Amino acid sequence: MLPITTKSAIEDNISEVFYEITKEISLEGLSLAHELDAKIQECVPFKYHHIATMLKQSIGITVAPSTLQNILFITSSKNQDIGCFKFFHQVNIELLLSSYSLHKSYENKYSELCSCILLSPYRDTCPNCNRRFELPNMKWKKINVFLHNGTSKKGTVLSYRCNSGKCIIDVFPNFYRTDEVCISDMESFSNSLYYYYGGESAYEKSLLNQFGLLLSVSRTSFFGFSKVNNLMPGDQCDGQLDRRKFEIDFLVYEWVKFSLFIGKQYVFTPRFSRGLDNKSFDKQFKIIIQNSYDEFTRFWSKMVFSNTKCLIVDGTWKLRRAICSNKSVSQHSLAFGSIESSCPNTPAFKSIYCDECKPMFIDVSKTISKVSKARQRRLDRDHQRNKILKTLQQLSCNVRKDDILSVDLRERALGVLIVATDKNVIVAFQELLRTESKKEVIDILTRVYKCNEKLPRTIVYDAGCLLEQYVRNQWAKGSMKQSTATMIVANARYLIDRFHLVNHKRRRCHKELNPDSYEDMSGINTQACEEINKDLKYLAPILNNTTYVRHKLLLLILSHYHNCRQLKLKYDLNMSFQIDIEHDELDTNTMEVDGIVCRCDFLSLQNDNQEDNSNEWTDDE
Numbered sequence: 001m002l003p004i005t006t007k008s009a010i011e012d013n014i015s016e017v018f019y020e021i022t023k024e025i026s027l028e029g030l031s032l033a034h035e036l037d038a039k040i041q042e043c044v045p046f047k048y049h050h051i052a053t054m055l056k057q058s059i060g061i062t063v064a065p066s067t068l069q070n071i072l073f074i075t076s077s078k079n080q081d082i083g084c085f086k087f088f089h090q091v092n093i094e095l096l097l098s099s100y101s102l103h104k105s106y107e108n109k110y111s112e113l114c115s116c117i118l119l120s121p122y123r124d125t126c127p128n129c130n131r132r133f134e135l136p137n138m139k140w141k142k143i144n145v146f147l148h149n150g151t152s153k154k155g156t157v158l159s160y161r162c163n164s165g166k167c168i169i170d171v172f173p174n175f176y177r178t179d180e181v182c183i184s185d186m187e188s189f190s191n192s193l194y195y196y197y198g199g200e201s202a203y204e205k206s207l208l209n210q211f212g213l214l215l216s217v218s219r220t221s222f223f224g225f226s227k228v229n230n231l232m233p234g235d236q237c238d239g240q241l242d243r244r245k246f247e248i249d250f251l252v253y254e255w256v257k258f259s260l261f262i263g264k265q266y267v268f269t270p271r272f273s274r275g276l277d278n279k280s281f282d283k284q285f286k287i288i289i290q291n292s293y294d295e296f297t298r299f300w301s302k303m304v305f306s307n308t309k310c311l312i313v314d315g316t317w318k319l320r321r322a323i324c325s326n327k328s329v330s331q332h333s334l335a336f337g338s339i340e341s342s343c344p345n346t347p348a349f350k351s352i353y354c355d356e357c358k359p360m361f362i363d364v365s366k367t368i369s370k371v372s373k374a375r376q377r378r379l380d381r382d383h384q385r386n387k388i389l390k391t392l393q394q395l396s397c398n399v400r401k402d403d404i405l406s407v408d409l410r411e412r413a414l415g416v417l418i419v420a421t422d423k424n425v426i427v428a429f430q431e432l433l434r435t436e437s438k439k440e441v442i443d444i445l446t447r448v449y450k451c452n453e454k455l456p457r458t459i460v461y462d463a464g465c466l467l468e469q470y471v472r473n474q475w476a477k478g479s480m481k482q483s484t485a486t487m488i489v490a491n492a493r494y495l496i497d498r499f500h501l502v503n504h505k506r507r508r509c510h511k512e513l514n515p516d517s518y519e520d521m522s523g524i525n526t527q528a529c530e531e532i533n534k535d536l537k538y539l540a541p542i543l544n545n546t547t548y549v550r551h552k553l554l555l556l557i558l559s560h561y562h563n564c565r566q567l568k569l570k571y572d573l574n575m576s577f578q579i580d581i582e583h584d585e586l587d588t589n590t591m592e593v594d595g596i597v598c599r600c601d602f603l604s605l606q607n608d609n610q611e612d613n614s615n616e617w618t619d620d621e
Contacts, residue, residue, distance in 0.1 A: 021071055029061040030075060032089045037072050039093060043120050043158065044113045045135055048072075053108070054100055058091050098154065117145050117155030119173040119202060122191035126162040126169055127176050133160040139170075144239040145194060148206040150232025152239070157196050172196060175269065181288075182269045184256045189267075197249045198272030200239060208253050216561035219538045222247045248281055251550060254557045255289070261560075261571070262299040279355070282549040289549070292556055294451055297428045300563055301452035308421040309520065310458035312497065313445065314529030315436045317415035318537040321544045321551055322347055323433060324354040325411040326361065333439070335446040335480050335489070342411070342433040346547040352411065416536070416555065417441065419448055420528045424566050426559045427455075431551070438470045442480070442489055450485040457492045460526045465509050468494035497526035532562070 021030065036051045044050065048065040055061045055068075063071075094116050101115040125132050137160045145155040160171045170177040173196050175184040182197075196202040214220035226243040252269050259267040270284035324343035331341040345354035353361050414432040417440060421427060428448045432440060441461065449455060461467050474480050475490035496504060496513045504510065515521040539558065543551055564571045 021075070024067055025055075025061055025063050025071060026059075028089045029055055029059055029063075030071070032059065032091050032093075033068060033072060034075070035089075035093055036097075039097060039116070040114050041118055041120055043124070044118070045110045045138075050100070050108075050111065050114050054096055054114075057100070058096055059089075101156065102154075112142065112156050113140060113158060115142075115154060115156045117153055117194065119143075119145075119155060119157040119192060119194055119196050121158060121160050121171045121173055122188040123171060124160065126160075126164065126167065127171070128167040128169055129162065129164050131162060131164050133162070133171075137161050137163070143196070143200050143202050145202045145204070146207055146229070146241055147204045148210055149234065150229055151234040152236050152241075155194075155202060157202060177271060179271075181271050181284075184260075184267045184269065185265060186260055189256055189260060195249070195253050197252050197269070199245055199249075201242065201245055201249065203246075203249060203253075205253075208250055211250060212254060212557070212561065215542075216558050216565075219542065221542050222250070244278065247550070248278075251285075251553050251557075255285075255553060257571075258557065258560055259295075262295060278547070282547050285553070286549050289552065289556075292552070293428070293430065294447065296556060296559065297448055297451040300425060301427045301448065301455055303563075303567070304421055304423060304425050304427070305452060305454050305456075307423060308425075308456055309524050310422055310456050310460050310495075310526075311427070311445070311448065312420050312422065312460045312526060312528045313417070313441055314462060314497075314533065315415050315417040315432060316533035316536055317436075318533070318540045319416045319431075319543050320412040320414065320540075321546060321548075323411055323413050323548075324357050325352040326354075326357040327434070331433075333443045333446075334450060334483070335442045335486050336439060337481060339437075339439050339443060340434075342413075344413075344431065344433055344548045347411075417444055418529050418532060419444055420532055422524045422526070422528055424525070424528045424531060425563050426532065429555060429559060431555075438467055441467060442471060442474075445489045445492075446483075446485045449488045450483070453484060453488065457488060458495065458521070459489075459492050460495045460497050460515065462497055462500035464494040464496040464513050465504065465506065468513070495521070495526070497530075499527050499530055535562070 025033070033051055033055060036054060037047075040047055040050065046065075048069045052063055052065045052068050055063060097114055097116045101112050103111065138158065139161060140156055140158045143155050143157050144152050146152045157173065159173075162169045162171070168179065172188075173191050173194070174188050175182045175197075176188070177183075193205055194202050195205050195208060211220065211225055214225065222243050226241045226246055230240045256267045256269065268288045270281055270288065324345045324347055326343040327340075329341055329343045330338040333339045343354060343357055345356060347353060348355050348358060351358060414435060417430050417432050417436060418426060419428040428444055428451075430440075430444050430447075445459065459467075471490055471492075471494075475486070480486045480490065494513065495515050495518075496509055498515060501510065501514060504513075511517060515524065515526055536558075543554055546554060561571070563569075
């Protein structure tokens, strides 16, 4: 029969244990050691040596690291008998860790890893060869960590480099980096409460989420948010929140978050380096997000198609960013093969052309005087007025959508064309570089129906009469490409929204194209795009001053936030959607860089192994 242990016997044993422990360390020191053990991560080399050193520096207790480790294990919270006791101390833990991590010495070179905020890699093995990292693979540096309460602290970011000969890969807290790109997945993105994307700055994720809501709801700009954050009272580190770096990091964070939300397993982002400027960032991101609009359309069209009665198309002319003046560019069209358009890139500094088009044209923007600018604006306005009046006389209906010229000397895009459902959910959008022509409308509708053929075949447009006539004629002539999507567009039912119906003068418009003439359109909101455009116009000061790639990214992010609010979805990556999103032309886990197709499993790269004994790393290594 087993002996019965009484409560008094357990208390006697605990007393004996604490009596032996107090010979090595005081109760105050034990409490401080436990809190330091919880603050310092397990990946820090010689962890208990650091704790013993800090105990000696703060309260003058000398204890061997091995003895301290055994004491902490015995008195840990896992021990039900002893771990229930709590002790207290009067030492400021954050101040102690900060001062200790800043005093680096040759004997204790790992002290920088004992900072209050340590961003450790999300895995300790190589993603390609599964080789476990060791001490020589460690690299770290001090950074500024910006918190959601407006304060900032010094932190340390730790990374591992695999130099196995098969691959050269750097593993960071929120991604891993190869020679071409940075790659994130759900495990790396959800690694910690902070997000780091190169450079000298990291951010608390709640800060980035906070700005995302302020941008989409309150129309807060990057400049205004950065300025207010730097003026907030409280503890601040040496560096301030840089607006340009914050903009890049926020766009990358939201791109990864959106891609994981719609079901991607791997997300590509530009490879950062010390010399990464805005132009090289935009150039890399332009390749990465080339299929982002189709992915957005596939996801949201399959989310809402069962409750959708019609598609509503309309354009907003408030979002007019500066574009290149090269108008001899053709863009790919699913319905017509190609459409005449303009170069979408942002003009170079003090030029009317972008960097790619400048060699092909004579830059005359510097020679135009103020007098010639005013004269040119007047001539453009007169030409526009005369052309519109002449064209309206030849039409059978008093509406006009195409050939609206820009009277600004600096070439600007016309706006954004939006396709939404009657529930105010955006399913597609594209930038209008020249005009809101009927070809542009047909092209975006073809793209929508190619992504999801189950959407309703009723299309509402403010100039539905002209669009219907043009589609029927182009389909009869054979000018449109033969496909399932174009066939749906050619045979769809076209209507005029109620808001613009009063501007039409023909009887057919008010009878056959009137939504109230059909029972299935009763009570349907045909002004959904007008309501969306009302919200978008307040974002014009922000979107009109961005580059082509960032304008595209911001539209994607803002539309995604809008749809989540409309459907009352919590923008949470823990949500799972059972939606099968096909990828016809290009796999979302692939991208092309300089003619080389890269995949998420392309990491078996043959590179020369170069030993690097330095533990301090820089962004351009």
